[in-house]
Each structure stands twice: as structure tokens, then as C-alpha cells.
Amino acid sequence: MLKLPERTREEIWFEETSNQTEIEWLKETFKQINYGLHKEFSVPQRIDIIVPGELFQSSPYELQVIDTKGLDKDGTAVRRDLMDCLNDQRTLTVLCSSFEDAPSSEIYDLIANLIQTGSEKLLKERVIILVLPKNDDAYKGNNETGEPVDSKEEAYSLKREEVKRSLKPLLKQMNVKDIPILFFNAIPEEDNPSDVARMLIEKLDKLRSTYVQRLSSSVEAINILIRNQKEKNAGEAYEKVSKSLEIFLNDYHKKTLSFGSIHQRLLIPEMRKTRSGTLRATIRRNGTLDKFDVYFLLGNGSKSVAWNATMGIFHELKGILKNLSGDSLVKEYAEGFITQILANWDEWHQEFLTYSEQISEQVFRPTLIKSPIWDKCMFIKGSGFRNDVIYAFQVWFNAAEQRHLHDLLNSQIEKAWQEKVLGKLDNLIGNSTTASS
Template identity: 60%
Template sequence: MNISIYDVSGDIGKTLAELRKAAKKKQADIAESLNVAQSHVSRIEKGKLIPTNEEIEGYLSAIDTDEARDYLAFLKPWEILKRPSFRNPQRDELWKAETSLRELNQLISNDAPDLLKAQAQMYDKRVREEAEYLTSLKHSIAYVGSVGVGKTTAVCKLTGLIMPQEKNFLRQSILAVGSGRTTVCEVCIRPGAKFGIRVKLKSKDEIHKLVEDFCAAKRNIDKGNQENQLEVVSEEMQRLLLNMAGLQPESLAELIKQCDNADTLPLKFLELLKLPERTREEIEYDKTSNQTGIEWLKETFKLINYGRHKEFSVPQRIDVIVPDNVFQFSDYELEIIDTQGIDKTAIRRDLLGYLNDQRTLTVLCSRFKDAPDREIYDLLENLIKNGAKKTLKERVLILALPQNDEADNMMNYAGDPVNSTDEAYNLKREEVQTKLQPLLQSIEGIDIPIIFFNAKSEEDNPAKIANELIKKLDNLRDSYVKQLSSTVEAINVLIKNQKEQNARDAYKEVSESLKIFLKDYRNKPLPLWNVYTSLIEQMEKTPASTIRATMRRNGTWHKFDVYLHLGNKARSNAWSATRPAFYGLKELVKNMNHKPKLEPAYNFLSEILANWEVWHEEFLKYAEQIGEQIFRPTLVKSYIWAECAALEGAGFREQVIWKLRPWFKNPEQQHLHNFLKNRIEEAWQEKVLAQLEKLTDKGTEGD
């Protein structure tokens, strides 16, 4: 078998070693078969030496297992798609996609009608995108929940990041845990060669603003001024800043007394932080340490999280690196994300980013007694308003976290204590489903899984929950496998039928039906509304301290981002305006799928629906992006932020709203509202309807 060296994947040495060990062969056995020194085999397996074609064949022949023979066949050239890892569970489906694309490129004849060529182009694009998704084994599991629900404790237990010999429950977790407000920022747990920590530091500008807010709040409290407090710095961040500055509450009070000028205190405090000395971003475990790796990780994380490590500044995000064996429950390249706790405002950029990420499973955490709590309900409601059915169906689940004996103390419908934890969980699951029913009734086929985990209970096995999460990821990938297989089948049918008259007649009738549909929606204005109204509504529900922090940062803060809310509403508007057309085409295709004479086009119809959803989602994402971008250049330089930040006295939030609403309604801004509506309408025509029109005779005649 002639294998070009360029077809050899970078992990061939590792794979050969795994195959050898699985066959219970020694390096010496392989060396003897290849007639080389054992050190030569060792260098190949460590990736220090690229084996020749003959060595690969001889190595795998010496192993002599079915898996080794499969690997040899796997090394055949890939001409179109990127070669997946050999351990990729979808490698067979991906190879079918590779061969299908080759045939599609070769067998669609030059004299084929433009309509068939348009189909081929659509299929080719879909296969490449679906294959790209499945080729990667990287996925994230993001835990989202309010402050104090037990999210971080659950993450530690579920990933095995606990001190095995520690009896005190609160001291078992590697990450800092408590009754809430303990972890200072988002934490990501990643696999690596050895224990380590990487820190993404906050910018100096953001640290300066934090210090100014912190000092202003402390100064007001010290002077007995409760009316205009700036409580925008979280408790955990206040603790970190004090530790970095080497201050205790008493010494801070003394420092405040020494600074009679409002501008002096932040400057003095910044000096104490010694930021120029705190530039380190990465640290690794040294095996010569007298601590075990897990002990070192716990202690070092605590030092950084509490601001007590002299080399690290204020963290924006902390990556905790752990050996691969922590992730034994999965073949995926997983990262586990413990998001910063929700503090009243759930519509945040980081949270929406995870929910919108096609490779991320989002675990919505609630207290057992409150599930789903208000913040989680708001996130689900926002997804529905934004037309994110696929997200809800494939990438979201709810994790209810009982604390202590909450579940065991639950009463059943007869008013009697439950007989078991399982009974309590089943009753709570029914209760959650009842709460969600009004929210989900407008979306068919949505069943959000609801699971339970009590980190203190010996009955709740972490491995069982981990398996549930991996099963959800398996199902997510299976949905892509099914779509890829469907597209490959459609390609095979297209190639087979390209010269069959009955197939051409069926395609022609589908084309005519699509033309009629497009006639109803082409160049028809969309009913769009102003996006700032939702921003005002959200502000009315947001704490005044949060609004003040946003005003001081020209509209952008992680807890409340003005531009994010404008974009979020633009997407919601776009979904509401196009929803009738979206479901209208689905109904049209459903009806055509029941016509026997259109049977040769059934695969084509299925692909139209699949692509229709993709085009529509791309359109909604564009609406969201343009909703942010159009107002940003004018808003970010506006006087409005300084005016709002300078406001004092009671009713701060209402004063800000009173200033912002007329700014958006001002005739000077009307061109921005009109421009946004025009861009969304143009995107609807170009990104969705024009793509559909390509699949009609009319759409292809001019190509």
C-alpha cells in the first residue's frame, strides 16, 4: 500500500502505541518484526520520528489485530475533507462523506440542468460544514446559575476535583467554595500534561475602574452617606482587592481618613496593589514540591482567587489544568466551565455566548426548592423569543441542586413525607415541567432534561450525572451524523437521478412551488420595531448599582451591556417578523412530502428544510450582530454616559432611563433606527430568500 508521508497524521506515534498496548505487544516485539532497535520504535511512538511507509505497514502487521488493519485502511488519502482522529467515533461516516463529495464532483455532468447544479452546490456546502463539526472532538460543558446555588461545589464533585482524604465537606473541593460569592471569576477546567493554572488578567483600565468604584463605595459608607453608594464591586472582588493591597478593614478605614480628597484614595490604593510586579499569567506544578499535585492545585488556586499570590493581578478568567485522567469518562476533548454566578441579571454576554455555541452543552443550575429559579427562567424565555429552538432541543439541560436534606423533607401530593430521594426527584421533575409548560408550549418537540445532584449525598453518584452529560453530547453529535448521512444519501440520489426524466419532473414541480412561496415574501417589508424599548425594560429590572457601573463604562459592563441588549432585541424582532415565513415553508415542504409523484425529490425536500434552518439561523445571528454595531459608533462617543454617571441622589436608575429614552427617540437618531431595519430586511432577502431562490429555475437562469 503506497502511503504518502503527507497523509500521516501528527498523532500517528501515539495511535501506534495505543494499538500495540491494546494487543498486549511490547516495543521489543515490534522492533524485532521491523528489524530495528527498540529505541527506534520508542522514538516513533513519542512522535520524535516520523515512520516510513514500510515501517507503518510493518508495525501494524506485527500488531496483527482488526483495529490495526482498520488503522492502515484509515491512512488512505483524504482529498477533500480534513482527516479526523482515528479515535473519532464518526470516522466511518466522515469517510463516506469524503467519497460522496468525490463522486459528486466527478459525476455531475456538464450538461446537467442548472437546478441540479444548484442542488449539488448546496449539498457540497452542507457536507463540508457538517463534516467539519464532526471532525473535531472538542466540546465544552458550561455550568450556569445564580450566586450561591452550589454550582462550583457540583462542578468539583462531578469532575473529581476533590481532596480524597478531606472529611470536612467545604474543604473537599479544589476550587474555592462556600455559601456563595467565593470564586472571583469564571473558571475553566482543561485537560493537560500536568497540573497548572493559567490566568487571563483584567486590563489595567478595568482594574482602575474597579478600584475607583470600590474606593467611592467605601468612602461613602465611612462618611455615613448611604444614599449614593456605588455597590458595583462584588464581595469576592472586594476581598481580592483588599488582600492584594495588604489591607484589613481597620487599616482601610485609616487609609480613608488620611485621604481627604476623593481622587487621592484610589491613587493610594492602586499604589498598594503593586500592579507592575503582578504580571505572571501561568504557573505549573513542580514535582519536587513536598505537596501532591492536587494539594498544590488547591493551594495555588486559593492564593490567586483570594488575591494573595504576589505575582498575579486581578483575574478575568482562571484556567485550571489537570491531567487527562480526570476526564476518563469521555473520549471527547472536554473543557468544563464554571461561569461567574448570576447576580440578578441573567442576560449577559458570556452566558449567551455559551448558549449560542454549537459545541457547548449548557447546564442551567438551580436550587432544588426554586427550580427553575427566576434567572434560569429568564434565560430560557430569551432563547424562545430569539427562535433558538435547536439550542433548547439539543444543548440545554437543567440541573437541580438539593442541599442537605431538602429532597428528603419534600412532601408528596397527599401531604405525606416522601419515601425516598428518587420519589422526591420525580415529584420535583413534574413540578419543573409544569412551570416550564407555558413557556415551551409555543415550541413543538422540546423536552429539556431535568437531572438532580446532591453533592453531599452518598446516594447521588457523580459518575451517573457525568454519563448523563456525555449522553447529551452523544445525542448532539448524533444529530449532526443523521444530517450528514441524510445529505450523503441526497447526493447519491441526485447522482443516480440526474438524467432520469421523472426525477427532473419532480424537481421542476418543487421549483414551481418554491416560486409561489417566494412570490409571497420577496421584497415584502418586515414588521420590525425599535430595539431600545427592550433595553429600557431590562434597565427597569436591573439594580441601580449595576446601571451605574455600566454608565461609567460607556455602556459596556459584563453584568449589563447596553449594546448586547440592543443586539439581543434586534434578533428577537427578526425572529418575530420572519416566523410566519419560517414555518410556512416547513408546512409547504411537509405537504409536498406526501405527494407520490414527488418521491424522487423527497431527499431534495429534506435537504431544503435542513438548509432553511441553517440559513434562517445565520440571518438571526446577523440581525443580532448588526443590532449591536449600528448604534455603537454613535453611542460610545456620546455625552450621555458622562451625564448619567454624574447623576446623584435617590432614583438614580429612573434618572438614567429618563435621559436614555429621549436620546433614542431623538430625531437625530432616527436614521440609525431606519438603517437597522433596512439592513435586517436586506439580510432576510439575501441570506434566506435568495438562497432558496437558487433552488428554482428562476434563481438559476441568471447564475
């Protein structure tokens, strides 16, 4: 009915002869294309907008703004497109919420997932919450005494504290004090957009300086290692660090990780929360839907399981290194070496978690996508649809026929832990011992 063969156009530009302003034309044209109402354009997966002016006047960087599909109640907040942005180290993610709902349940769920998958650094450095009051939303609330708020500033301050209180139970699980919270009302006389733009640029500046500082620290640690390699005291300091880490490694090389069921970690809980209509649409597509991707949720569940299995070990090494830093000899001669180990430890662990996520999709997808379970679930009707679908998936994952998939996944994650994390730490200690002897 859309007559797709006739919809071949891919570009459109504003014409100076238009009787609309640029922004009016952009708004109307975007709406037409986005909803498939423009007869020359097919329904898009992505729309690129090129504007003649700078979006951020004060920015020293060349920036792109990515507007993803909104966080809505139709599907899960743990989506592939969102996680791709969140995991990009060059991207600052702005999570938007209405004033009344802030922080929305979708933002809460997303932050909870980031914590469950070991994304502490991401939350610290690359996430902002933007609260968007509409019209007079900010003036409708009351202060602590029950009186109406006196000003926009008071309303914003009260809402900021409310958001912080809501997130505190989550953030206390990790070493994250607060997530920055900004406010913007689009009514011209309310808030100045340049103020929000300036704060976003400041956050980008801070993000960039953090990476520069880490790089500088790594270079300095290597230079100190080179300068100190003939110093007797330096050799003793490096030896003390290496011996402590060898004991740590010998202990954990012999221990196998303990994993849980990846489908129970995220997929099944998200099925319980997602609307039945979204679940039906996913089943019709054998598990691949933008709003609810079964294979991505399995991968994210695998990442969460891997983090849960290694979280204690991850923090234990940090504790060992912190204690070693208190030794006067180590502090004087090997502090840079410890800094380098910590930086590598964080990086290796994140690489391991990312691998755990990716390998899960590779292991389960070929079998699950061809499984009869999709046809079986298509025939489920009635008010018990969701529960019956969940039961069918639990039976499928727990069946003896799938045992080899679970075993293969666990063995691959275990192998990655030994090689991508412990093995690299082994090599680093070996290299340091050679350099200092």
C-alpha cells in the same frame, strides 16, 4: 493599591512537596487568584486549569469544561459569555440551579430569551438543567398528600415535575417537549458523580450523532438528485416543488419586513430588573460591563426583533414543504430534495438572525459610546435613579438625531433577509431546476 506592576506571574503548578493534597491546593490557590488575593497574580479574566487525569473517564472525546460566572441577580441572564457558549454548536450547556429555587428565575429568563430569538434547535439539542441539592435539601419537601418525602428518588421526581410545569408555558411556544433535568448532591453518600458524567457523555453522543445524521441525509439527498436527474417522474416532482417555492418567493420578495424598537425589546426591560448598583457600574463604563453590556443587549434585542418579523414566514415554508411531502410523486422522487431545503432553511435563518444581532452593535455602538448620555446619567441621584436612567435612554433612542441609526439598521436587516435567506432559496431552486431538466 493592588500594586499591579508587581503582579506579573501567569502560571503556577502543584508541587509534590506541598503539605496539601492536590484538590486542597487547587481549591485554595484558585480562591486566592480568583479574588486577587495572591500578590504575584493580577485579577484574572479567565483561569485555565490543567489536571493530570481524565475529567470524564468514559468519554471517547477530548473535552474542555468552561465554568462561566454564575447566573446571579446582580445583572442580566442574557450575557455575552453565556450566549457565546450557547451558540457554539460543539458545546453542551449545563444550567445549574439550587434545589429550592429550581428552575431559578435567571434560568427561566435565559430560556425565554432563547425562545424569543428563534433558538429552538439549540434548546432541543444542547441545553441541560442540573439541579444541585445541598445537604438535606431534597428531604425537606412534601409529596402530593402533604406527607414528607420518603426518599431522595421521590424528592427528585417531584422536583423534576415541578421544573417541567414551570417551563411548560415557555416551551409550548416552540416545538420543544422537555429540557433534560439532572440532579447531583456533592455529599459522597448521596449521589455518584460518575452517573452525572455518564449522562452528560450520552447527551454529547446524541448531539454528535444528530450532526452525523444531518450530514448523511444531505449527502444522500445529493446522490438521489444525481441519480434521478434523467428520470421523467423525478423531473416532474422537482418541478412541482420548485413551482410551489417560486410562488412563495415571489410573494415575500415583494413584502418588506416590519420591525419594532430594538431597545424596547430587551435593553429597557432588563434595566427595569437589574440592580441599581449594577446599572451605575455599567454607566461608569459607558455601557460595557460583564454583568450588563448595553451593546450586547441591543444586539440580542435586534435578533429578537428579526425573529419576530420572520417567524411566520419561516414556519410557513416548513408547512408548504410538509404538504408537498404528502404528494406521492414528490415523496418518491423528491423527498431528499425537500430534506435538503429544510436543512438549508434552518441554517440560513440562523445565519440571518446572527447577522441581525451583530449589525445592531456595529450600527449603534460608535454613536452611543461617545454620547453625553453617560455623563448625564452619572449625575442622577436618589431613589428614582433607575426610572430616570430608563427615561433618559428612551429619550435618546427616540430622538430625531438617532432616526438614521434605526433606518440604517432596518435596511441592513431587510437586505440580509433578501440576500442571505430568500436569495439563497432562489439559487437552490434554480440549481435544482437545471439539474432535473
